[in-house]
Every structure is written in structure tokens, then in C-alpha cells.
Amino acid sequence: MNESKSNLERVRAIIRSQYFWGIVAIFLLLLINLIKDPSYLNLSYNPTTGAFVGNIIDILRAAAPILMIAVGVCLVIATGGIDLSVGSVMVVSGAVTMEFLSAANQPDSIGAAALAILLALLLSTVLGLVNGVLVAFVGLQPFITTLVMMLAGRGIAKVITEGQNTSATNEPVRWIANGYAFGLPVVFLIAVAVIVVVSIVVRKSALGLMIEAIGIDPKASRLAGLNRRGLLLTVYAISGLLAGIAGIFATASVMTVDVSRTGYQLELDAILAVVIGGTSLAGGKFSIGGAVIGALLIATLDKTVLFLGVPSSATPAFKAIVIIALCLLSSERVRSLFRQRRLTTPLTPKETVPS
């Protein structure tokens, strides 16, 4: 950021930044795909639908829900909290959408679609608010609060659909997930728009700074006059809302909500995306750009595993290996090996004063 830095230093700073390795990993994965199939990155234009077609587009489409929850979780983690409930909020949101549409009078109208989406987003925000109230006003640990919400959320979804995997038909909702605008998938455009709005709100106002302040030291931030409770409430509500959007994305592509599998373990994907992006789980700093890269990496990884023909049951193992490799690459110990021991600051204080 510093203008006076020389180019070399700037390059070094980029390499040292956590999400640099995320970008490297994305390119490595794409390279692996390219070696397997040299035409992997080809994009073709389909003039009848007015859309680009290609694997990259598929990756972007698949990344949209992960992007949404990753950004939400990123903000929550910045306050020193954690949101484990995003996957469950997704399935609740999907269940509301599908259940409303299948029961609507004119299931194929735009009005029904708008109402369903509004209802789903409202309920998701309410669930986020419940998390926020429990964390900010009741003072529960975020871990436990959202753990409870994660358990209960899936139950709520099952109650909404009465345990069924509800399907519905609605062209406008389907279009959101499968349609194209300006040649790109609508989901991805919506996701980008939401992220841009969130980034501007957070980074162009003091909101981001205040969120980080809470994460660094809640007591100090309160003494500095920050409305800690209000901010926490806002952050958890935003996370719930974004998870609700992700839930609509995830269910609209197949127009079915699978109460036991929609959003299953996606909270873990979201957290991984955030951490890959360089946001410390300890809170106090966040990088939305990093979370975006993390989410893209996970989407790329999912598609690569499919493309390489690895059985999809093995995806978690593959993911784990990539994640472990990333963690190792970004750890000081390994990096200092690369830096030929120029930097000798120890990570932790050594044994001190024996007597």
C-alpha cells in the first residue's frame, strides 16, 4: 500500500500476503486440468442463448453460493466470532423458497418468485439475528450459539418441508441459478454485485474498522465508544442474509431442496475459504478479497476433482490435502526455509531464565 515502497518490496509483500498462495493454488489446479485436457480453458459463445460456455463459467457458477457464505463468515470471524450455522441457514432458506413456490397459487409468476425469495431472505436474516442476540446480548460464545443453530437449522428446514425434499417449478427463480446476463451466469453476477456492495459499505465507511476493533479487543473498543452489541448483531444478521442468498442459489439450480444435503458441511467450506484468504480465526482483521479468492479456490478444487475423475466420495480427502499443503506453505516455519534463514525472529519466546 505504501507508495514509497520499491517494486521489489511490493512483490515481496504480495508473496508474503496469505492469499497469494490461494491464487497460486488456483492456477496450479487449472494447470493440472489443462495438462489433462488442453482445451479445458476454452470458452465458446453460444449465440442462441447469448452466453459463454466453458469450464471456467461452470466454476464461477459453482462458486456463487460459496462466495456468499464466505463473505458473511469472513465478517463474523473478523469480530472474533465464528458462524457454523451458514449451511443450515442455507437449507432453511431453500426450504422456504421451494415450499412457498410449490404451495403458491400461480407458481410460475414473477410475483410468487419475489415473495418466496423475500420470505426466505427474511427468515434467514431472522436466524442470523437470533445468533446475534445470543452472542451480543446474552453473551454466549459464538461457537456454541452457532453450533446450536447449525443443529436446529436443519431441523427447522425438515419441519418446514415435513421431512420431504420439496420441488417446485418457477421460471424466474430457475433463471437466477441457470440463466445468463451479459453472457455470464446470473448467480455469479448477483454474487459479485453483493460482494461489491458489502465491500464498499464495509471499507468505505468506518464499519470495517469498527468490526476489526471488536475483534482485536472488545473491552477497548467499548471504552472507545463503539456500539459493540449493535455491530455484532449487524454482522451476524448479514451473515444470515448472505447464507439465505446462497441457499436460494443452491436450491434454484435444481429447483429442489434436499433437506439433508443442501448446504451440508458448507460452513466448513466457508471457514476454509476465509482462512485461505488470510483472515485470522482469532479475529481482528479481515480481507474480503481473500475470502473471494478462497471461495474461488474451493469451487475450482471441487470442479477439478470431478474433472480428474476422482470419485466424488474422495473429494474431502483431496480437499484436505490441498488445505494442509496451503497451511504448510503459509506457515512461518516453511517460509523461513525458503528465505534462507534471513529472518531469525522466533515464533514463540524460547525457554527463558531457568532460575
Place this chain on the structure above:
Amino acid sequence: MTQTPERAATSTSGGARIVDFLDAVQRKVQERASTLPTVAALIIFVAMIVYGEIAYGRIVQFSTLSNLLINNAHLVILAVGLTFVILTGGIDLSVGAIIAFSSVAGVMLSNAGWNPYVVILLMILIGSAMGLASGILIQYFNVQPFIATLAMMFLARGLASMLSTVPERLGDDSAIRAFATQWKIIDGPKVNDLVVTPGVLIAAIVVAIGFFVLHRTRTGRTVYAIGGSEQSAELMGLPVHVTKLWIYVISGTLAGIASVVYTSRLGIAQNITGIGWELDAIAAVVIGGTLLTGGAGYVLGSVVGALVLGLMNVLITRDGGIRPEMTTIITGSILFIFVMLQRGVIGRGR
């Protein structure tokens, strides 16, 4: 726990004595504030038993209580392991997935004709190896415990899925099944017997060893010290690094043992076994009064926590009128209520 009758007795006598007594109680409570959540869990456990007996009946009898122990032996073992980890302020999310991997691998090897005792040893060692891997990532590469064990969870679950995605049945004559032999201690009327399995005994031994290590050895003191303040512990010259590595090995090993106990009881292993068990185990530890931030808690509390969760499932099943979709909501709310109750107790204690 003996406070209530005493208080009732003194309420009839002079005001000064009441004040004195309340002061004494307050001092006692403040001295032992860290035991209060565990005591609360115990009270709640007893209350649940009483409620269950009154509302549904047939709770306080040998067969129900022995089944409670037999069905939750693996959870108790997991909870002991997680107590160590959470006491240091860490977390282990991989235990459920380790059980899946270890049991699928064990059953397949056993069916392939391997010596059952070698298989059992391997099942436990798989857990230890996974725990060691998380420990090394956390201790030597500075990866957050959450992420390292999350990665291990994905890895173990993926490896289990690579081995098999269908339920693997353990051979009926396999020696591993011996861990689920039912020993009748008291032969009650009809099926109302007090039954113990080797699995329950193993759980009891694990609890005893866990209790001894945590409360009677230097390692145990170091675990508490790390949870209190890692930096202070290090400055005091305690072996922080080795201990932190060890607790993840312990947690992984216990997950392996839990896997043996569970597999022997069920006789079936599947790659989706143990989904969400890490959360059950964390909940058991938290209900038992261990602070998630580390530094305070008891192994015996976690055992009570595991039994509370088990009993809760029994009560939900007994009720019958509860739709299956509601179970997770009830589980969630009860977990929430427990955390709230404990916060209330801690708040009053301080």
C-alpha cells in the same frame, strides 16, 4: 449440594445467623466457582432422570441405565479425549471422521482375514496417527487447531469414503465382537438385568486414566496451565510444546478406541458413521462444565455431559409424540438451555 436443607433450617432462626451462613456459602461458592458448572450438570442429570421416571416411567431400572452406558460408551471415550484438548483452549473436530475411517478400515481388514488383535491395534493406531498429524500441524506449523483438525476431518472422511461407501458388515464370528459381549451382573426379573460390556469397562478405564492424568500428574497440571495462559505456562518452564502435541495424540488415540468399542457394538461400519459426533462430544464436554476457552473443567464433568446427551435421546425416543424432524431442534434447544443455565451459575458464583 447440601446447602438447601441447611438454608431451610437456618431461615427459622435469627437474622444474624442467616447473614453469617450466607456469607459462608458465598465464600465457599467463590472458592470453588469452577466446580459449579459440573455440579449443575450433575443436578440436571439427576433432574432429567427424575422427570423421565415420572413422565414416562421405566427410567430408573437396570436395563435402561445399562443400555444408557452401553450405547454411550464411545461418546464418553470421545468426551474424555476432547476434555484434554478443550482444556488447553484447543479444539478437535476430527474425532467423528477418525471413527468412520478407523472402523471402515478395521472391518474391511478383519473381513479380509487379518488377525483381529492386529486389526484392533491398527484401528487405535490410525486414530493416534491422525491425532499426531493434527498435533504436528498445530504445534510446529502454527496452524490454528480449528483448521488443522478440520483438515484432518475432511481427510479421514475422504479416506473412509475411498475405502467404501456402503455399509461394511463385520463377520459374525469376528473376535472384535467380543467387546460387545453382555455380562449380566445382576439378573433382574424379565429383561431388567444390570448388564456390562467390555466396551463399558474400557470407557470406565479410560475415564479413570484420564482423571488420574489430568488431576494427579504434572502433565495434567501443564494442560490446565496451557489453558489458563499458554505464554505464562511457557515462561514457567513447563513443557508446553510436547504437551500440546500429546493432547492431540491422546484425543486421536481415544477416537480410535471409541471406534473399536462402537464397531464391536454395532458390527457395521460405514463411511458416514460418526457425522456430527465431534459436535456431540464438544457438547458433552461443555455441558460437563469445561470452559470452551480452556483452563477450567473436569473429566468427570464430561462423562456426566455425555450421559446427559444420551439420556436426552432416550427421553426423546420415549416420548414418542415428537416427530423425528423435531429431534435436532430439541437437541439444539436443550444444548442451548444447558449453556444458558451454566452461564447463570457461573455468573452467580463470581
